[in-house]
Amino acid sequence: MTMSDDTRLAMQGTIEALTAGDGSEPVVVNLGPQHPSTHGVFRLKVTLDGEIVQDAEMRIGYLHRSMEKLAEERSYTQNIPFTDRIDYLAAMSNNLAYCLAAEELLGVEVPPRAQAIRVMFAELQRVASHAMANGTFINDCGAWHTPLFHMFRDRERVLDMFEMTCGARLTTNYMRIGGVAFDLPDQLLPTLEQFLADMPENIANYEALLLENEILHARARGVGVISPEMAINSSLSGPVLRATGVPWDLRKANPYCGYESYEFDVPVGEQGDCFDRFLVRMTEVKQSLRILRQVVDTLPDGPYLADVPLHARPEPGESYARVESPRGELGFYLVSDGGPAPYRFHCRPPSLINLSALKEMSIGGTLADAIVTLGSIDIVVGEIDR
Amino acid sequence: MTTQYDATAAMEIVNASAPGAACVDEGVLYLEPDTLADSIRTLRDSDQSDLVFLSNLTAVDHELHFELVYHLQSLDLNHILQVKARISDREDPALPSLTGVYHGAHLQEREVFDLFGIRFEGHPDLRRMFLWDGFPGYPLRKDFLQMPGQVRAGLPGFPHESEENAWPVPGSVPQRPLHPNDPQPEGEIVVAEESEDPS
């Protein structure tokens, strides 16, 4: 039987209309600002066709505290507590980056013991922050808080050590221009030794629970994929960049605080998907423990703080210092006009810039994938909004 | 160790394709604002400079002019270059957007637009990011709190908070003689309509 072209076309059209679900309308759904998995007041506005994300747009600004403006009114030392609040899950790293920028501006030499202590706390902070990142990531995949609570246990121990040293757990305000605020208390090193002794077993437990979990693989593999070219072009950094296979780590590329004297490796992924980001973080924790071991073994004696005037007035000039924070490249750009306060204080926030490619990562996936992708980027809203 | 890329070498690369687009002053590379995007594209694509990674993009208000600061990084060659561009027009500062060169410039340019009021021509989605539409003025400008149209010192409340905290309606702004460098309020102040979301 032959069919006229018209009939064939009409039939084809009918089939296409049926299979494409024509006639349906997109639905705009807001995830956030008050949503269980946006990790703060962050809003993701997605346009859905059924369950498929057609468009994703982020709306931020619910937490804006105008830190950059406030900092222009305060002296260099007074600005240190502000940096805690930028990324409240990695306060030590933020302290460190800011102090490095201020030291560059002031030309301060930091004593070796202070350098080692800074590395110790930056790495402890990385362990704590990655524990939080991985735990909440599994939660975003739909687990019922169990891995999160287990990882919180490690984070608690790190925060206890922070408290022991500087009296605060979250907003530590520990680093100073020229060193650190206090020397290590006597109890710290034994506690840290115990922590280092216990962690390998804990990590082995997490790996046993999570790494071969087929559902986790199914949820995170091939989701939120980004190519290395696109990642570099989008200025992504940290585990998100390294998961694409680009071995860029400022601790190796531009060592600060004597990172060049410690042995560690930079883990990189292959696919650039959510699972690789998770694995890179898991592996980085092990490398951080390796660094901590070396810091404890080679901790030098001497002063912990250089002699810097409390209200120093640097020469007019500018400095840009970066550290590898748990979330990526964290930079502080300071401009001095010779006054007691910075003329311009700018923070390069990894959380914000890592979101550059969120739309590209989410489109075409399902709503659930968009949530997993957002969780794998590991944002801190305090750092996005500042 | 990340090295500083030589500004003179970068200037030669830029000027080879577009003469006069770059100059070096006290060791810092300044680019002509009009051809900024093309110059940076040249620096990105050149094998010698290879500045593929936009590390940082921000602006500084130097009162008489704005200075745009770009930190460009080469990952493979491990060097960094600081690039600056100056705009002296305070009323409608504008320069080409880098979004065509670096996708990562997208959010950073929006941030600079939000806080400094510098327009980036060619940016696909240039809206306020941290502050809500209709926020009067640009907070990181040095003259922010002396703005005309500011009824009293300090910031007004959020639009929904109360009547007396509501924003100055354009007609009700006390008319004062404006300094030539001050932004004109008419074009900038938009009354928050109904109660749209604050982003």
Next chain:
Amino acid sequence: MTDLAGLSSVLGTWYDFRDLNNLQRLITEWIADWGPDWLASIITGVLGALGILGVIGPTLLILIWVERKVIARFQQRYGPNRVGPKGLLQPVADAVKLILKEQLAPRAADKLIFFLPPVLIFIPGVLIWGVLPFGPRMSVADLNVGVLFLLAVSGTAVLVIFMAGWSSNNKYALLGAMRAVAMSISYEVPMVLALLTLVVFSGTMSINGIVQWQQQEDVIFILLFPLSAIAFFFAASAELNRTPADISEAESEIVAGYHTEYSGMRFGLFYAVELGNTLVVSAFIATFFLGGWWLWGLDQWVPSWIILLAKTGAVYFLLIWTRGTLPRLRVDQLMGFCWKALVPATLLFVVVAFVQRTLLISEGWDTTVALPIMAVFNIALSLGAIMLFARVARPAPLRRPARIRMAGADIGGLRAAREVAARREEPQLQVGGD
């Protein structure tokens, strides 16, 4: 068992708690002495219904505590431990709080349909208790088509969920309701097929009949049809909206799914129904696949309903365990798993059941010899089928392993990335893959 010849035997059965049905029978016969037949029937019905609700009500309160405590132990927490001894009164406090809480209804909701679901959703959940045999004759209604009744009644719950989601006029609720419908109708099929296997093999659609068949043949169905049991367990946990299949109320995606807009006691009822359904489904899994009230003669010494409750508790613990351990699947993965793995697997075992049953009947084999052989054969077949389906139905991205390499001295951009990727050494971490 009941012989009402004399007072001593009356007392004998009165105190025989193995089967509470005896008590009911006594009442019926006492009423029959002076009243009409329908009165006896109604009174026994009312007693049965009160008995069921008397089980459900307190059990729900205890179960909330159990679930929170057990999950807390998985998560290295204490769980509720402030209200009452060991926190046992926490659920009571919660219930009081929910009753005293303001009940909001969104302006945009379809009010009539919005108010009905919290009540309606209870009905299928309670009704299927009616066909659950607690003992040899101990059920509210021992239907000869009990299996069909169970499937039909439990299938209506999804309508109520859709009513709730649709009438809320909320996008999360609508998404949750849509997901619930798609998932429930899909998982209905493997559930039906898994039960069909049992019906074919035992030759009866009466639920009590299935238990009695297991008693008679001294075998439990999970040994004979392990894959059907697994499929039924997973399908049931999907119908219950529990992790790993809780997509219709996935909190990290759509806040609370279909009951997002419900507050106060209306939300409390949804919450209670979820737990109640979990309990009744555990009981049915125990009945169908673990022998129900029967346990190799122990039911002669211990009241049969205690045996059933113990088995139910074991299944319930398994459900809590999966909830506390596993992440959630995506909606398309759940559908794919249902249609590409569970449906063919259960269909395969329906065929196996037909063939084996026919062999038993027509060849007249001795079941004490034939059944163990068949069990071994079926277990081997199940393992083979699981391995086959793991290969066929596995999504493409999972076939490659995920690898983490160490960059070593190569630090940089794309060029360094290529160098790291080209190195032939073993990756530091390699997980997954075929």
Next chain:
Amino acid sequence: MDNVLEQYAHLGILLIFAAIFPSLPLIASWAFFKFGLRPRMPNAVKSDTYECGVETEGPTWVQFNFRYYLVALIFVLFDVEVIFLFPLAVALDSVVVTGMVAALIFIAVLFLGLVYEWRRQALEWR
């Protein structure tokens, strides 16, 4: 026969109780409201549709592409046809081999249908 009806009557009684039971806490809640123990103070913000704290955009009741109407169709086919197997299963004692062969042919047709759906990507999400 009478016995079967009695069983269903019991289920009917259970149905009534099943409707009353969940109503009790709601009635209690309502009574508490009457005694002034439970608040009811709706305002514009409270009775808004919840959408994470922002106003909802666009209508919710739209034609919604759930991409699973095909599955709904397959479900209807499967469920209806599988129900036919239940009587056969119960009556297998009397029809034995003939019944088994009939059942196998029936299942084979069903299975072929499933395989066809699978091959035609009807079971995929997209």
